[in-house]
Amino acid sequence: MPRLNHVIESQQFTLPLIHEVFQVADQMEKILDRGGTLDYQNKIMASLFYAPSTRTRFSFESAMYRLGGKVITTEQAHMFSSVIGGETLEDTIRVVSNFADVIVLRHTEIGAAKRASLVSKVPIINAGDGKGGQHPTQALLDLYTIYKELGYIDGLKVAFVGDLEQGRTVRSLAYLLGKFERVMLYFIAPDFLQIKEDIQDYLTRHNVWFTLENDLNKVISEVDVVYVTRIEKERFGDKIELYEKTVKNYFIDKDMLQKLKQRAIIMHPLPRLNEISIEVDDDPRAVYFKQTRNGLLVRMALLTMVL
Amino acid sequence: MPRLNHVIESQQFTLPLIHEVFQVADQMEKILDRGGTLDYQNKIMASLFYAPSTRTRFSFESAMYRLGGKVITTEQAHMFSSVIGGETLEDTIRVVSNFADVIVLRHTEIGAAKRASLVSKVPIINAGDGKGGQHPTQALLDLYTIYKELGYIDGLKVAFVGDLEQGRTVRSLAYLLGKFERVMLYFIAPDFLQIKEDIQDYLTRHNVWFTLENDLNKVISEVDVVYVTRIEKERFGDKIELYEKTVKNYFIDKDMLQKLKQRAIIMHPLPRLNEISIEVDDDPRAVYFKQTRNGLLVRMALLTMVL
């Protein structure tokens, strides 16, 4: 197994390492089906969340428990610094790395996980650092879901739909997909929510085919994956009409489903607001709740790889 | 053991099922006296609390740990929906049921546990849903305490004292008691805090004898159980004098104790404010702290029955 010290950013995952993660995740599924393992009974994971994200925290903690381990946890990690008035992240990490064998860090500042890894005595796993930062385990679980559902990634046509400008998951996943062969990416959003130029430049530099598009109807029948993201009302300020029109234009309902290939899949990082009709949930192509389970497997895999 | 899928409301507990719960709780006491078991080492319980209730949460989590299991926990479950702006309870349950083998749900809306059970892949246990909703495990632990302390339930005379209008525990317990033979219920409260008509109608329909009464002194010497509930100051607005008079009228102190039968018991769901004098605590008839321990046993029993 390639040695994995910290999980900081998507960039560190080479193709061989990605495949290794997938293989270990496959093994984890067998362990999970047997009810878990007690192999890591002597290991402690610290959930160090500077901002609440119960979904992500539960996923990691469930993963650690399925491996037999223990968890110390806080969603109030900012209290380490703010109450008294300013301990550095570095000092906090030095302290907490005495208490745990691995630290899962959620932070509000871009680069926090990297900084933590430089002083930590134990592995750091980045569980999201900042709005425009990284969330590599989410990107890996998305990629793993595609791989598991469709069997391969090379040559796939993947549509990203919704608010692509802010979507951390879209940015990270686009990055990872760009490592595979002949992948084609469709960024489908109104102009003011389109994917940023830095990702476009990255894809261009790496010869990844992509296109920007406003109209979901034009491409829905062509693609293998539809990756839908939240469109947040607050992004529209007082332009309520524009918000409602945008939601409507990219709404996935039964009608939209009929245009989709039979073997395609619909993904969503959750939480879903009103981007996908609940009537879609029972369609076998709707895999967003499977993503949750795959997240558990990928996080179990990453924990075993760093421990 | 009768198959128990979810624990949603008192209504689902038939007499045979209630006796089954009591039997399993008795077994749990033996397990607890041995320090617990490791039988459920591979099981994870999620404490999903949309409102804080550390007492109830600790009771369930201690129960799960005594069974050898693991716990993932939040008292901030509303963050699942409110931060981003509105994930449904159903989506949250679908997600969390990937991470746990049983979900203990505390919610602010009546019927939330039922809704959760309809989409969950794992058992749901209702740990309270809404002020006028259900709290079935509390009702079962109250009933179990009566059964354990007095040896039987048929024919008992039970007085409910205090704020009976809002008391979720009183309502649920009255419901369960109504399933037993020849039980007599005394609802003792000022008129404006009396038990609501829906419970009265229910009892009438099921031929359960009951009476409404203002004066505790009139019945205290007759009854086998005195179930005291909190009288909250805020319920009285600026009528401070009325509040103080009401508290005084229903106050259980040593004088009141002397009127009570030797084999009777005094119960309280806790927290106690100023309804019972601390000088009563050492009286063997005061069983309110035993209720806490019985709650642990009943919750261990319910967990084993659904798992």
Next chain:
Amino acid sequence: MPRLNHVIESQQFTLPLIHEVFQVADQMEKILDRGGTLDYQNKIMASLFYAPSTRTRFSFESAMYRLGGKVITTEQAHMFSSVIGGETLEDTIRVVSNFADVIVLRHTEIGAAKRASLVSKVPIINAGDGKGGQHPTQALLDLYTIYKELGYIDGLKVAFVGDLEQGRTVRSLAYLLGKFERVMLYFIAPDFLQIKEDIQDYLTRHNVWFTLENDLNKVISEVDVVYVTRIEKERFGDKIELYEKTVKNYFIDKDMLQKLKQRAIIMHPLPRLNEISIEVDDDPRAVYFKQTRNGLLVRMALLTMVL
């Protein structure tokens, strides 16, 4: 092993008991190096924090997990009393002692741990009660660090630097040091932050040599231990200049280090604000992060001793 029922205050630790704690802590280090033990698998610790202190909580919880035990936890214990409107600490402790085998209590009121111990069915460990109260496990871990780093305590010269008036850790540690032979204590602070008279009186009564001093430069080269504490900005109100001058006067940097004995050590209870330059961190005499690890060992020792 001497029977230890509760850990309430420094005063209860006699010299033999202190040495016992040190010996058990040394054993714990061996257990920790092997990855921990599962001996306490059937034991539950309750972290009952009426005010958040993630650092202290993590230290105790990691200790309990390294012993194989389980943890139920809250940093919102004030909710036990405040939501409904006033359950006593005593009632809360009676309830929680049904759910756990040991209670670690952090409270905002002086004497809370003592009160808790009087009604608890299980051992209470004081994890800090009130600003001017006790934090005996911190004092023990500080003392253990000195003992472990320097090999002995009798005859040592210990300088306390910073805000000594409020420092709970300084007060408790001064108390414990006073039990050893020929110890010499230097309290180095501006007059308005000096150690209070109660501690001075205590030391005088017990024939412990001590001196009050403003200038760190005068004694830095003589002492074996420099115990630095936080100087909080808020203590200075709007006297920003005085704050900055004070911080500067007691700042430990490389220049200050050069005056320090080669075998001396620099301690800090953490969190550090700007009392010690990060350039000092790599100096072998800087032991403040070792204190964290020693805290884990001491808390493991205390847990095994009360359980």
